Amino acid sequence: MAGVQFRHRQGENAFPRTGDKTYALMELPAGTSPAARGAPGGTIMAWPTVYLLEFAIWSVLVLALVILGAFVDAPLGPQADPAVPPNPALMPWYLASIQELTLHIHPVFAGIMIPTLAFVGLAAIPYLDRDPRGAGRWFGSRRAVASAIVSAILAAVAWIVLEWLDLGRDLAFRLDQALNLAKLSGGETPRSWPDGFGILGFYDLTEWSAFLWAGVVPFLILAVLLAVIGGVAKLVFRCNRRELLISLFTAVAVSVVVLTFVGSLMRGTDAQLYAPWDRPNVIEIQK
Secondary structure (H helix, E strand, O other): OOOOOOOOOOOOOOOOOOOOOOOOOOOOOOOOOOOOOOOOOOOOOHHHHHHHHHHHHHHHHHHHHHHHHHHOOOOOOOOOOOOOOOOOOOOOHHHHHHHHHHOOOOHHHHHHHHHHHHHHHHHHHHHHOOOOOOOOOOOOOHHHHHHHHHHHHHHHHHHHHHHHHOOOOHHHHHHHHHHOOHHHHOOOOOOOOOOOOEOOOOOEOHHHHHHHHHHHHHHHHHHHHHHHHHHHHHHHOOOOHHHHHHHHHHHHHHHHHHHHHHHHHOEOHHHOEOOOOOOOOHHHHHO
């Protein structure tokens, strides 16, 4: 039926029902329909164009992995011994960012709250940005590109500084030294936890003090840094809502990349930081 166009006329049965055939047409917009096998300008059909292209790319990647696995052996070490865990015990690279966070922040925040907030934020983006104009375009504007680049630089620099300060441990200790804030938590800073601190002699606030200094304080620092990045995008670049979301998403994505790099390639024995080219090999340590 290529090239055939149907027009709907008032009072006229465009698709007559006969005893032999029945015609049905759904979701036909007013006016003329696009030509068969065609698509609106600036778009392509999902089937077969996009699906076949994705299948071709997937096939090439699988073939490359098969060839790589045939000629390159996996770096397997000795048989695992639960009684003697490797040092360092590294998680797979796709979880290295979470493991790196747990070295600095309370596990409740690093392993539960922050990943949950990240996934909720990603799921909320379609509901926060409902403007159909410019949908499907990379960044959408030069202003979004500029703000995303600045956000990426700010996030990378912030994490390099925080890694150097050892967020959640040394940083909280230095804050307490400077401001004498330990008394506000009912305990001490993470360098020397108290044996116990009670209200009326029967309630221990030791764990709450650890939760505050190693959890709440670093979490608030990260939230403030993310708010600063959003403020730069909003005030300096005057971003709209979509461009602001792009900036914040870029900052979070760069943070994950930096944490993954540090956790995978720079953590050595006893979780100490090493240059990537000087980090001792886990398998060599076990041998």
